Each structure stands twice: as structure tokens, then as C-alpha cells.
Amino acid sequence: MPASSDTALLIEHLDVRFGKDEDAVHAVRDVSLAVRCGESFGLVGESGSGKSTVLRAIAGLARDWTGRIAVEGEDLGARRTARFYETVQMVFQDPYGSLHPRHTVDGTLGEPGRIHGLANVDARVLELLRDVGLGPEFRFRFPHQLSGGQRQRVAIARALMLEPKLLLLDEPTSALDVSVQAEILNLLQRLKREHGLTYILVSHDLSVIAHMCDRLAVMNAGRVVEELTVDQLRRSEPSHPYTRQLLKASLGYDRAAVDALETFD
Amino acid sequence: MSGPLLEVDGLSVRFPTRTGIVEAVRNISFSVGREKVGIVGESGSGKTMTGRAVLGLIRPPGVVQARRMMFDGVDLMSLSERQLRSIRGNRIAMVMQDPKFSLNPVMTVGRQIAEAYRVHTAASSSEAKRRTIEMLEAVRIRDPERVYGAYPHEVSGGMGQRIMIAMMLIPDPDLLIADEPTSALDVTVQMQVLAIVDDLVSRRGMGLMFISHDLNLVASFCDRVVIMYAGQIVETCRASELHAASHPYTRGLLASLPRVDRPTERLSTLVRDEAWKTEPGVDARIL
Numbered sequence: 001m002p003a004s005s006d007t008a009l010l011i012e013h014l015d016v017r018f019g020k021d022e023d024a025v026h027a028v029r030d031v032s033l034a035v036r037c038g039e040s041f042g043l044v045g046e047s048g049s050g051k052s053t054v055l056r057a058i059a060g061l062a063r064d065w066t067g068r069i070a071v072e073g074e075d076l077g078a079r080r081t082a083r084f085y086e087t088v089q090m091v092f093q094d095p096y097g098s099l100h101p102r103h104t105v106d107g108t109l110g111e112p113g114r115i116h117g118l119a120n121v122d123a124r125v126l127e128l129l130r131d132v133g134l135g136p137e138f139r140f141r142f143p144h145q146l147s148g149g150q151r152q153r154v155a156i157a158r159a160l161m162l163e164p165k166l167l168l169l170d171e172p173t174s175a176l177d178v179s180v181q182a183e184i185l186n187l188l189q190r191l192k193r194e195h196g197l198t199y200i201l202v203s204h205d206l207s208v209i210a211h212m213c214d215r216l217a218v219m220n221a222g223r224v225v226e227e228l229t230v231d232q233l234r235r236s237e238p239s240h241p242y243t244r245q246l247l248k249a250s251l252g253y254d255r256a257a258v259d260a261l262e263t264f265d
Numbered sequence: 266m267s268g269p270l271l272e273v274d275g276l277s278v279r280f281p282t283r284t285g286i287v288e289a290v291r292n293i294s295f296s297v298g299r300e301k302v303g304i305v306g307e308s309g310s311g312k313t314m315t316g317r318a319v320l321g322l323i324r325p326p327g328v329v330q331a332r333r334m335m336f337d338g339v340d341l342m343s344l345s346e347r348q349l350r351s352i353r354g355n356r357i358a359m360v361m362q363d364p365k366f367s368l369n370p371v372m373t374v375g376r377q378i379a380e381a382y383r384v385h386t387a388a389s390s391s392e393a394k395r396r397t398i399e400m401l402e403a404v405r406i407r408d409p410e411r412v413y414g415a416y417p418h419e420v421s422g423g424m425g426q427r428i429m430i431a432m433m434l435i436p437d438p439d440l441l442i443a444d445e446p447t448s449a450l451d452v453t454v455q456m457q458v459l460a461i462v463d464d465l466v467s468r469r470g471m472g473l474m475f476i477s478h479d480l481n482l483v484a485s486f487c488d489r490v491v492i493m494y495a496g497q498i499v500e501t502c503r504a505s506e507l508h509a510a511s512h513p514y515t516r517g518l519l520a521s522l523p524r525v526d527r528p529t530e531r532l533s534t535l536v537r538d539e540a541w542k543t544e545p546g547v548d549a550r551i552l
Contacts, residue, residue, distance in 0.1 A: 046451035047422070177307040177478065179535035182521035186532055204451065211532070212522035234525060249452040250525065252485030258460040261453055265391075 006072065008166050008198040009035040009058070014067035016053050027053045028065070029115070029222040040192070042209035042230075043218035044246070049219040051202045055168045059090045060198075071166065082116060089159035093171035095151035099143040105129070105154050106139045114171040128157040131194075133187060144150040149180035153187065160191065169201045175210065185212060206250040210234065218243045220264050268335075268552060269296035270440055270472040271319065278496075280322055281364045289314040289327075295439065295549035301466055301473045303504060304485035306493035315493070316442045319474070320359055321349045337389045337439060337495040355385040358433035360480075362445040364425030368417040375401075375413030385436040400431040404461050423454035430458065432466060440472040441465075448479070459486055480507065480518055489551075492518075493504040498548035509551045514541055 016028035029051040035041040035072055043051040056062040058069055060080035067078045071087055092098040099108055109128055113121035126136055134154040143151055152172060172188070173181040185208065192199060203209050209216050210230050218240065219228045226240040238244050242264045248257055278290040290311040295302070306312045307331060318329045321341065329480060334341040336357065341349065361367045369377055378400060379393040388396065394413070401409035404427040417425060443462065447455040463486070466473050477483050483490055484507040492500045492515050500512040510516055517535035 046453070178480070178518060179307065179521045182523075182532035182534050185523065186534065189531065194468060207523045207525045210525045210528070214371065234528065245453065247525065251458050252481050253459055253463075254485065255460060255463055258456045 005073070005122065006037045007034055008039070008071070009041075009200065010039045010068070010070040010073075011034070011054070011058075012068040014054065014057060014059050014065060016062050016065045018062075020066065021034060022129065024035075027222055029061075031219075031222075031224050033069075033217060033224070033227075034197060035166075037198055038196060039215065040201060040213040041217060042205065042213035043200065043202045044206055044209050044248060045219035046204060046246075048221075050222040051219045052123045052170050054198065054219075055170050055202055056092065059088065059168055060084070078154070085112075085164075086116065087164055088166045088168065089162065089164040090163055090168040090170065091152075091155050091159050093173050094175055095148050095155055096175070098155055099151055101143055103143065104140050104142055105134075105146075107157050108154060112158065116162055118162075124161060128160055131160065132157045132192065133183075146177050147180075149183060150177065152184055156184075156187065156191070160195070163195070164198070166198045166200070170201055171203055172201070174203065188212070204231070206247060218246065225264075248255075269298040269550070270337060271297040271474075272333070272550060272552070273315075273319065273331060274334070274337040274550070275330075276315065276318055277317050277330045278311070278330075279328045280332075281326050282327075284314065287498050290318065291546065292417075292548055293496075293498045293549075295491050295498060296551050297472045297474050298551065299466075299470045300489060301463070301471050301475055301487040303478045303487035303490045304474060305478065305480055305483050305490060305494060307478060309495075310493040311496040311516060312493050313444055316359065316444050316476050317472060319442060320353055320357055321346070322359075336508065340447070350406055353438045354381065354433075354438075356438050357442065358436070358438040358441045359442040360426075360429050360433050360446045363449050364417070364422065364429050367429055368425060370417050373413070374415050374417060374420065374428050376430070378435060381432045382435045397431075398434060400435045401428070403434075403465075403519075404428075404431045405457070406431075413442075423450050423458065426450060426454075426458055429462065437453075438471065440474065442474045442476070444476045445478070446475075447482075450476070455482075480522065484508070491549045495542045497542075498549050499541060499544075499547060501549035503521070513538065 014028055014031040018027055031054060043054060048080055053062055085138055100219045105206060106125055109125045110121050113124055129136060129138055134150060134153055139178045173184050176184060189199060195241045199211060202210055215222045215229050220242050226238060226243050228238055239248060245261060246248045274294050276290055276293050276364055280287045280289060304312045304315060317323055323329050331342050361384060375397055378397045382393045382396055398409045398413060406412050406424060408428055447458050450458060465471055475487055484504050487504040490502055490504045490507055491498050494514050500515050501512055502510060520533040521535055523532060
């Protein structure tokens with residue numbers, strides 16, 4: 001895949017390993033992807049498929065990777081620079097675990113701004129709170145005073161502090177109730193429009209991916225088994241049997257379909 | 266047998282806190298026959314507390330009240346803790362959400378299941394082992410001899426949940442309370458675990474109380490659905506008719522789900538009406 005000027009993210013032959021020698025786990029195997037600017041790209045798969053590890057390798061959280069990762073045409077090395085984090089930010093799955101319990105919302109949101117030497121941190125905090133649908137009254141609250149949905153709004157606001165272009169979303173709504181999930185997904189859609197963001201969304205839930213994304217890659221056992229558009233998915237046209245099985249299982253319980261399940265390794 | 270397996274009449278669960286009494290479950294009535302009844306609601310709706318109250322698992326300072334809680338002709342409310350123990354685990358079993366926290370980490374899988382069997386029967390240890398291996402086979406564990414001697418950390422999440430189900434089913438209970446039994450599992454594993462429970466319900470004539478937050482799953486898996494909001498039952502219907510539900514809360518929940526087969530630009534969000542909390546609940550008993 002050639003890196004053109006509108007490619008937000010390019011991954012070529014990415015391999016990620018954890019551990020050494022015979023204990024090594026080969027979590028991601030030869031993954032190649034290209035995501036255009038302004039696109040929403042989904043990564044779907046079951047636990048252990050390597051989908052979150054791909055995100056963590058991009059963000060610099062999984063260090064033992066080989067291959068090529070380029071953000072806006074610039075190749076990434078072993079270390080991430082401050083400029084990288086001004087372009088790429090991440091939102092994690094668990095809003096209970098990803099916010100510091102003893103930092104107020106103000107401290108959490110202000111921290112990236114202060115680290116990167118932003119001049120107008122105070123004003124930005126208020127602007128971001130408004131942006132994610134929380135009023136200024138939330139500014140000095142602690143995480144334990146917030147609901148799960150409110151915490152995830154704070155985590156999204158923190159990711160937007162540095163005005164990034166690419167957001168890595170790792171199961172951003174799977175810890176939330178469905179009614180709260182709808183609110184957060186709507187919020188993410190609006191922010192994408194208003195800020196011209198590019199999303200890479202990791203989820204085990206095909207319906208969330210179908211709602212949010214334009215294209216998706218299906219992962220199993222560390223590999224991308226299929227890349228397809230959401231339209232193809234909706235028309236039930238996936239070509240790989242693993243994708244077909246995942247699609248069928250996500251449509252609800254069907255006793256007859258269970259006996260036909262296969263194991264893919 | 267006449268009447269349903271379980272009939273709950275006017276159940277309430279309260280917890281006193283510093284800021285006043287929290288009413289987790291408010292005067293609900295429902296029944297479970299030899300069928301699959303889904304109890305659906307969001308977090309905090311009281312669905313888990315309902316399951317725990319049936320088994321007498323609410324500890325002080327929590328207070329459980331009910332006019333009656335009839336299980337196979339016996340009022341569970343009138344039983345002593347000792348009498349309740351002969352029913353709990355033996356005739357009513359419960360599967361919790363996460364096998365990681367429900368299995369003893371320093372005891373082999375086989376010994377835990379065998380123990381569950383020997384507590385309720387006078388079986389010898391060799392008989393208990395034989396039954397345990399049989400049960401592991403029944404929940405489709407491929408190599409039961411190996412799993413018998415394995416520790417919980419050596420098995421996957423899906424296998425852990427199958428082990429829990431084997432443990433709960435070995436005394437051959439009449440009623441199984443499953444509290445989000447598959448929420449931590451991948452969809453395909455989830456389907457396999459549900460199929461095992463489904464087959465047991467139809468083969469042994471067991472009753473199932475299936476507690477879940479997943480409307481789509483309950484609609485496709487259960488026979489009947491009870492929808493809870495703020496500790497009350499706001500609606501009940503046949504699972505196959507859930508899509509035609511009439512209560513605004515149920516409709517709101519259904520509409521907020523993204524669907525692969527029905528694309529929308531924007532998901533509708535739930536607008537909660539304070540009146541839902543004060544309107545009288547629905548009686549979900551079928552007698």
C-alpha cells in the first residue's frame with residue numbers, strides 16, 4: 001500500500017511478540033492496514049485476537065514490535081515523541097481504571113496540557129467539558145463522584161486536550177449500559193465531525209463497529225483474516241468463514257447454529 | 266406438579282445507608298416454571314439482588330421482605346438458615362458472572378466439583394469422581410480427565426464458566442439462577458455455553474432464571490422476559506414479542522441498540538421519566 005498524503009495511518013507487516021524464546025507469545029502476526037484521514041476504521045475480533053495489541057503498538061505501549069507503523073507519512077521508531085502524542089491519543093475500555101482516583105477532573109484534563117506547555121489550559125478545560133456534554137460544575141469532582149458514562153466523557157475530553165487528529169478507541173463503550181453506550185457513541189460521532197478526527201475503533205461487538213465505521217478488519221489469532229467495508233458486512237457478504245460465523249453469532253442465540261460452530265486457529 | 270416452580274409475591278430488598286434507605290427491589294411479583302425466564306435491566310435495576318434474594322444470599326444490614334416466596338410448595342421466607350442450606354445448591358443453584366472469582370484458585374477443578382456433589386449426597390469419593398467426570402463431559406469439556414486435575418488458572422474463561430455450570434448442575438437442581446453467566450465470554454463461546462444450558466432445561470425440565478443486560482440475547486434465548494427498572498418490574502412479555510414491547514423504557518432500550526441489519530445516522534438515547542419510578546409495577550406471575 002503506497003502512503004499517499006491523505007493516509008492517516010499506515011501499518012505494514014506488523015508483528016508483536018511478548019516474552020522470550022519458547023515462552024514468547026506471538027500476539028500480532030504480519031498485520032498490514034491503511035487508514036485514510038477522516039475515516040473510521042474498525043478492528044473486530046474475539047479476546048486474544050490481537051486487536052488491542054495493534055492499538056497498543058501504535059500508541060507505544062507494546063514495545064516489542066517489528067514492521068512499519070507510519071502516522072501521517074512519518075515512520076515511528078522505538079520511542080514516541082511529544083509531537084506524536086499531539087497527533088495521536090487513546091481512550092481506554094475501563095473508565096473506572098483509566099482515571100486517577102485522587103485527581104479531580106480538572107487535574108486529569110489539565111495534565112496533558114501542562115506537560116505539553118499549552119498556554120490556555122484553564123480555558124481549554126472548560127471548553128472540553130462543554131464539548132463532551134459535561135457542565136463546568138463537573139470540573140472539581142473526583143472520579144468516584146461520576147457515573148461510568150460521565151467518566152468515559154472525561155477520558156474522551158482528556159484525549160482531545162492536545163487537539164489530536166487520530167483517536168485510538170479501545171472498546172470505549174463495552175463497560176457501559178446500552179443507553180449510556182448510545183450517548184457515548186453519539187458523542188464520538190459528533191466530535192469526529194466537529195474536529196475532523198480519524199478513528200480506529202477496537203471492539204468485540206460487530207454492531208458497534210457497523211454503526212461507527214466505514215471499513216473494518218476482522219482479526220483472529222493475531223492475523224487479519226479479512227478486510228471489508230461496512231456495506232459488505234451489512235449485505236452479509238463476508239467471504240471468510242470466520243467473519244460469517246462472528247456475524248451470525250452476533251445476531252442472537254440460535255440453537256441450530258451452535259452445532260455448526262467451528263474453531264479457527 | 267401444580268403451579269409454577271417458583272412464585273415470588275411482593276419481594277422487596279432494602280439497604281440502609283448513611284443517606285437513607287436504598288430500595289434495591291420494590292415489591293415485585295414473578296414466577297418461573299420449567300422454562301427460561303429472562304430478567305433484564307441496566308446496572309442498578311435490581312436484577313442481581315432479585316436473584317440473590319431468592320437464594321437467601323442478601324446479608325445484613327440488607328433486609329428482604331416478601332408476602333411469599335414459594336418454591337415447589339415450600340415458602341422460602343419461612344425457612345431457617347439450616348433448612349435453606351438443604352435447598353441452596355441442591356435444588357436451586359446459581360451461576361455467577363465471572364468464573365475467575367467464583368472458583369477456588371488453590372483447589373483443583375475436579376475436587377471443587379466433587380465437593381459440591383458430596384455436600385449434598387452420601388456418595389463415596391470414587392463415586393463423586395466418576396460423576397464429576399461425567400458432568401464435565403456433559404458440559405462438553407473435551408479432555409475431562411485432564412481438566413479434573415487442573416487448577417482454575419490453567420483453564421480459559423469459557424472453560425471456567427462451563428466448569429461452574431458443571432458444579433452447579435451436579436446435584437441436579439430444579440431451578441438454576443444464572444446471573445450474567447456469559448457476559449465475560451466471546452460471542453461464539455457464549456453461544457456454546459448457552460446451548461448447554463438450553464439443552465439441560467429442555468432435557469431435565471429445569472427452570473432457568475436468566476439475569477442479563479443484553480436484550481437481544483434474552484429475546485433470542487429465553488421463553489419469557491421480565492424487564493426491571495429502578496427495582497420494579499415495568500413490563501413482561503413473551504421473549505419472541507419483545508420487539509413489540511410497549512413500555513417507553515423497554516422501547517427506549519431497544520432503540521438505543523446499534524444493529525448491523527438496521528443502520529441509523531444517530532442512535533436514539535433514552536430519556537428517563539421520573540414517573541416510571543412511581544407508577545405501580547407489573548405482576549409477572551403466570552399461575
